[in-house]
Amino acid sequence: LADYASLYPSFGAAGAELAAVSVDPPERSAAVKRDMALLYPILSDGSREVIGRWGVLNAKEKGGIAMPSVFVLDHDLRLRMLAVEEVARRLTPGEVLRFVVAMHNAQDADQPGMRKVRPGRMFLRALANAFRHGVRASRV
Amino acid sequence: VRVSRFEGNRAHGIFFQMSDSGLALPQVGATLADFELPDTENRQRRLRELVRGGAAVIVFYRGHW
Numbered sequence: 001l002a003d004y005a006s007l008y009p010s011f012g013a014a015g016a017e018l019a020a021v022s023v024d025p026p027e028r029s030a031a032v033k034r035d036m037a038l039l040y041p042i043l044s045d046g047s048r049e050v051i052g053r054w055g056v057l058n059a060k061e062k063g064g065i066a067m068p069s070v071f072v073l074d075h076d077l078r079l080r081m082l083a084v085e086e087v088a089r090r091l092t093p094g095e096v097l098r099f100v101v102a103m104h105n106a107q108d109a110d111q112p113g114m115r116k117v118r119p120g121r122m123f124l125r126a127l128a129n130a131f132r133h134g135v136r137a138s139r140v
Numbered sequence: 141v142r143v144s145r146f147e148g149n150r151a152h153g154i155f156f157q158m159s160d161s162g163l164a165l166p167q168v169g170a171t172l173a174d175f176e177l178p179d180t181e182n183r184q185r186r187l188r189e190l191v192r193g194g195a196a197v198i199v200f201y202r203g204h205w
Contacts, residue, residue: 001199001201004197012193015193015195016194016196017193017195017197018196018197018199019185019196019197019198019199020198020199020200021198021199021200021201022200022203023203026178026179027180028204030181041180042180043178044177044178044179045177049175050177053175054165054166054172055166056165065203066200066202067200067202068200069200070197070199070200071197071198071200073195073196074191075191075194077173077174077187077188077191078170078171079167079172081168082165084165096197100197103195
């Protein structure tokens with residue numbers, strides 16, 4: 001959360017709002033927000049409704065908590081990027097920012113959709129691991 | 141380490157997915173339903189408002205529950 005805090009202005013410049021979500025009640029999140037001096041909102045999903053609907057509920061722990069994950073949605077609520085920590089490696093806030101900036105630039109470009117985000121170091125490492133250790137069949 | 145797939149350049153721009161293929165995750169490229177959740181001041185915040193500037197980055201974290 002702190003890493004995202006330092007990049008918050010850059011996300012804003014790329015037209016993106018940031019929000020953190022956990023199952024913690026608002027009072028608990030308020031303490032986190034205050035202690036870490038976060039400028040972006042922290043939302044509470046106490047009923048696990050969104051966490052469940054978006055497939056990131058870890059039901060095994062503490063009565064159900066969110067799996068650390070990042071979702072990027074565009075203006076039309078279309079899911080543009082999704083990364084769940086459990087699996088591959090954690091995507092750094094810097095990498096998420098690069099993605100959002102590329103998305104932002106693609107919107108302004110004459111030919112939207114022709115830009116390609118360059119896979120980052122983490123992705124390449126994950127890919128190398130996939131070759132080394134195999135990839136579980138994708139359920140698409 | 142399991143990598144499900146990478147998608148670039150589909151339809152209208154940039155798509156990326158790095159996730160466990162065993163999860164019932166939404167499809168990248170799909171339109172998600174709006175939601176409303178309370179913030180730390182107990183104000184209801186809608187996803188639709190968060191994306192108003194062009195995009196929203198939603199970061200789920202474990203919390204202390």
